[in-house]
Amino acid sequence: MMKKVGFLLLVFTIAFAAPLSALTIKLGSPFPEGSAWDTTLKRMAAEWKNISGGQVRMRIYPGGVAGDDRDMIRKMRFGQLDAAVLTTFGLKTIVPNTFVMTLPGILQSEEELDRVLADFAPLFDDDFVREGFRVLTWSKSGWAYFYAKKPSVTTDQMRTEKLAVTSTDEELAANFKALRFNVVPTSMNELMVSLQSGMVSAFYAPPMAAASYQWFSQAPYMIDLPLAPVLGGFVISERTWQRIPENFHAELKAAIEDVARDFYLESERLNQEALDVMNRNGLHRESLTEAQKKEWFDTLTGGYSLVVGDGKWIDDDVYEDFMFHVNGLR
Amino acid sequence: MNKGRWFILLLLGSLLLVSCRTLEKKAIRSVADMLSSPDGAGAITSDDDPQLIADALPLALKIYEILLAQDPKNDELAAATGKNFAMYSGGFILLPADMMDDEMWEEAAEARSRAKKLFRRGRDYLLSALDLRHEGFLASLDSGDYDTAAAMLETEDADAAYWAGLAWLGMASTDPLDVEVLTTVDKAALLMYRSMELDDSPAGIHDMMIQLQVSLPSSVLATMRERSPLTANYMDGYYESAGIGTNPRDRAVFHFERAVSLSNGLEPSPYITMASAVSVKEQDVESFRTYLNAALAIDPEENPDTRLMTLIYQDKAQWLLDHIEEFFLVDF
Numbered sequence: 001m002m003k004k005v006g007f008l009l010l011v012f013t014i015a016f017a018a019p020l021s022a023l024t025i026k027l028g029s030p031f032p033e034g035s036a037w038d039t040t041l042k043r044m045a046a047e048w049k050n051i052s053g054g055q056v057r058m059r060i061y062p063g064g065v066a067g068d069d070r071d072m073i074r075k076m077r078f079g080q081l082d083a084a085v086l087t088t089f090g091l092k093t094i095v096p097n098t099f100v101m102t103l104p105g106i107l108q109s110e111e112e113l114d115r116v117l118a119d120f121a122p123l124f125d126d127d128f129v130r131e132g133f134r135v136l137t138w139s140k141s142g143w144a145y146f147y148a149k150k151p152s153v154t155t156d157q158m159r160t161e162k163l164a165v166t167s168t169d170e171e172l173a174a175n176f177k178a179l180r181f182n183v184v185p186t187s188m189n190e191l192m193v194s195l196q197s198g199m200v201s202a203f204y205a206p207p208m209a210a211a212s213y214q215w216f217s218q219a220p221y222m223i224d225l226p227l228a229p230v231l232g233g234f235v236i237s238e239r240t241w242q243r244i245p246e247n248f249h250a251e252l253k254a255a256i257e258d259v260a261r262d263f264y265l266e267s268e269r270l271n272q273e274a275l276d277v278m279n280r281n282g283l284h285r286e287s288l289t290e291a292q293k294k295e296w297f298d299t300l301t302g303g304y305s306l307v308v309g310d311g312k313w314i315d316d317d318v319y320e321d322f323m324f325h326v327n328g329l330r
Numbered sequence: 331m332n333k334g335r336w337f338i339l340l341l342l343g344s345l346l347l348v349s350c351r352t353l354e355k356k357a358i359r360s361v362a363d364m365l366s367s368p369d370g371a372g373a374i375t376s377d378d379d380p381q382l383i384a385d386a387l388p389l390a391l392k393i394y395e396i397l398l399a400q401d402p403k404n405d406e407l408a409a410a411t412g413k414n415f416a417m418y419s420g421g422f423i424l425l426p427a428d429m430m431d432d433e434m435w436e437e438a439a440e441a442r443s444r445a446k447k448l449f450r451r452g453r454d455y456l457l458s459a460l461d462l463r464h465e466g467f468l469a470s471l472d473s474g475d476y477d478t479a480a481a482m483l484e485t486e487d488a489d490a491a492y493w494a495g496l497a498w499l500g501m502a503s504t505d506p507l508d509v510e511v512l513t514t515v516d517k518a519a520l521l522m523y524r525s526m527e528l529d530d531s532p533a534g535i536h537d538m539m540i541q542l543q544v545s546l547p548s549s550v551l552a553t554m555r556e557r558s559p560l561t562a563n564y565m566d567g568y569y570e571s572a573g574i575g576t577n578p579r580d581r582a583v584f585h586f587e588r589a590v591s592l593s594n595g596l597e598p599s600p601y602i603t604m605a606s607a608v609s610v611k612e613q614d615v616e617s618f619r620t621y622l623n624a625a626l627a628i629d630p631e632e633n634p635d636t637r638l639m640t641l642i643y644q645d646k647a648q649w650l651l652d653h654i655e656e657f658f659l660v661d662f
């Protein structure tokens with residue numbers, strides 16, 4: 001009898017003393033290793049480990065080692081990767097309707113963007129879960145602007161430019177084509193050479209990219225009109241999320257939202273630094289009158305027919321709900 | 331004492347002071363020459379105790395700076411000072427930071443920030459050395475007149491240009507989102523290519539070229555090529571004569587083979603560069619292991635002149651192998 005009790009005690013002791021096996025989450029990130037953004041992810045990994053008492057660990061694959069958005073999504077579907085920092089293009093690959101939030105000209109201010117991210121973005125949560133993913137947080141990192149080789153303030157002036165649109169972004173290219181812009185599909189790697197050779201004469205990008213890749217040196221006229229917000233998100237596969245004990249979910253999510261705020265602040269700083277650098281190196285910021293701004297927004301918002309509608313990227317009802325929401329903010 | 335004797339004493343005193351200063355300057359110059367000579371550098375690079383050098387270098391760097399402050403026109407000393415700053419920053423600050431566990435993110439970030447400052451200091455000394463040798467070099471480089479700046483450099487400048495480019499790229503690698511630095515990195519690429527044009531026999535230049543091909547955004551090289559048509563011509567001719575096309579990977583492999591051949595296979599660095607820059611990018615575990623095992627198989631005693639760097643790089647190679655799961659998505 002004593003032997004049996006002793007054995008049971010041993011079993012219970014082992015069962016309760018041994019920690020639950022740690023879950024290692026493989027996270028793919030496009031952020032360069034050693035960058036401030038990469039460091040922020042490492043800080044988040046440390047917080048996740050603390051919150052979960054060491055049960056949830058994170059292994060970060062920085063600098064695009066895990067591939068681009070599409071690669072990372074595919075690897076998450078296979079279970080080779082658990083989580084990823086995705087750009088808006090990756091997010092719309094999973095749930096195309098999310099594209100509505102980054103349509104050129106659809107949002108016109110930071111305040112509108114903040115409200116949309118707080119109130120409208122969560123409406124896509126179920127769509128992501130149905131696809132096997134969960135967006136733990138959305139992040140924003142500035143706005144894209146147009147840059148051109150010659151002063152181009154109006155839409156008609158921009159239509160005379162050869163506008164580079166990334167070749168992976170067919171929907172945006174279609175959208176701009178519908179608006180009668182002269183679209184030239186161009187890969188990001190070839191943009192500088194294309195600008196140098198005159199194959200393209202305009203592009204759009206956030207200031208950070210325009211400065212870092214020195215594209216602005218070829219097309220120094222920047223239209224001072226926020227064209228579209230640069231969004232991203234921290235996505236985890238639903239399968240992995242459900243393997244994490246539920247009692248940790250709220251705190252882990254809070255930690256990641258905290259990180260998203262840091263991303264945003266760092267992005268603001270970097271975009272401002274980029275503008276300062278470009279200003280010192282010959283950037284011309286073309287101011288627009290209110291009438292010109294209105295003309296731009298009217299033009300851009302008037303050309304969604306190729307991407308909105310049945311069988312297209314964005315469902316009619318989603319677009320209408322979104323516009324109802326946005327108009328309520330104005 | 332009459333006025334005549336006072337005058338003689340004053341004259342003698344002045345002469346003594348002048349000769350003391352001359353002697354002091356001569357002494358400084360001779361110490362500086364010794365430190366900046368290959369023998370001086372060899373005392374560091376041939377050591378077999380990386381920790382000893384890590385501990386000794388900060389003091390040595392300050393001695394270099396003190397000597398340089400006394401002899402600011404000494405271009406050799408300026409170049410040696412810059413080179414040692416770059417070496418210390420890369421080998422003893424950045425490399426250990428790269429090998430820190432992710433959980434030590436704060437320490438790693440601090441180390442990177444420090445490495446950036448030291449790389450910057452090293453680069454500036456090296457650029458000033460080139461400017462001392464060729465008046466107007468910096469002005470041409472700063473103003474974007476790349477061809478004029480590059481044309482001023484001669485064969486004797488190849489080493490300083492290489493180290494200046496290396497320090498510049500090192501600075502960018504410590505903080506990959508520093509826009510201010512990123513917008514100038516094409517100048518580092520210019521210095522690297524000009525250095526190779528002047529002397530393509532050191533293995534180190536080819537090692538750096540591997541990185542340049544696979545890590546630099548294509549826009550950086552495109553910008554440099556546009557601003558320096560002479561360098562663009564040189565690049566095209568160089569690769570064409572070697573039968574290499576425009577594919578960055580092909581060029582990286584070409585430079586790797588050149589680096590291995592020029593070092594007689596005795597330097598681990600090119601293998602590590604290929605493993606971490608190419609194999610990881612292509613998620614090729616087998617080549618990763620092959621390169622790193624080749625780096626570890628090198629006997630540091632076979633090339634005593636580079637013993638220190640061999641030991642440091644082999645430490646890195648072993649660390650990469652020990653942490654292979656952090657670079658590849660496959661399960662081990």
